[in-house]
Amino acid sequence: MIPETFDHIPVLAQEVLDGLALKPGSRVLDGTVGLGGHAKLMLAATSPNGELVAFDRDDRNLIVAKERCTEFGDRVTFIHDSFASIGTRDIGTFDGMLFDLGFSSVHVDDASRGFSFMKDGPLDMRYDTRQELSAAVIVNTWTREDLTSILRRLGEEPRSAIIAKAIVDARREMHIETTYQLAEIVASVVHRSGKIHPATKTFQALRIVVNDELGEVERGLLAAIGKLNPGGRCAVITFHSLEDRLVKTLFKTQPGLKPITKKPIIASEKEMKENSRSRSAKLRIVEKI
Secondary structure: OOOOOOOOOOOOHHHHHHHHOOOOOOEEEEOOOOOOHHHHHHHHHOOOOOEEEEEEOOHHHHHHHHHHOHHHHHHEEEEEEOHHHHHHOOOOOEEEEEEEOOOOHHHHHOHHHOOOOOOOOEOOOOOOOOOOOOHHHHHHHOOHHHHHHHHHHHOOOOOHHHHHHHHHHHHHHOOOOEHHHHHHHHHOOOOOEOOEOOOHHHHHHHHHHHHOHHHHHHHHHHHHHHOEEEEEEEEEEEOOHHHHHHHHHHHHHOOOEEEOOOOOEOOOHHHHHHOHHHHHOEEEEEEEO
8 A cells, every 4th residue: 555655746747638638528548547646637637527547557556546536436447457458448449548657656665565675675576466477586587698688678787697697696595585685686796886776777677577568568559549539649658768769669650640749758857856756757649640
């Protein structure tokens, strides 16, 4: 459950609303509802009779989102599943869509989820705890070659081979079970440079693999575009270069899409100061012709 002190601030909120150009009665899809921040704003913008269909892989996120959207009653439908399943569901078509990619801040704050090296917790990183693959499984069973590959490709880690060797050497001595253990293993062979922790890219790579994030984005966006009404708009917020390149390519190569944003929209200096998560956010929007 979300900590009582956690203050959820949706990223690029006004830019999303302006870009989607929602109207009263619009039907909207929120592919990654998270804690419901954007969902509430979109439901308000489509009042009094707009509808929203909200997906999320994390059942704990959905509990919070439902609580925050109770005032909108049956105008919102929640689905506990990945947005990659959109193409297989009979959910109709939409006038607007939002995909706020990446993991939410609550995942970092909840040590039991194992997403962050800032707090000690089980090496997990699953958005959907029903799945079997976790970060611990990867770290303790995948080959040195496979570990090197994912760290290089998905973490964009130049010292991938060194880190993979250190992980394999360490697990011969003991099972790697916690976030602190893994962070210390990485830090033992890669020294800190500036403010960035040496394990940052390793944790990113593992999170992406555990949740098949890039595969989910590709499958989900392609399916979603097929359910977008003519004149409808799709907005995507990314948080790292791999996601952004994938979204940019998909938007450019799919027929029948017109770019609304020539370049990605980024947060203002004011928002960056108020919400550190917005610093790496990029918003791209297209319209169905």
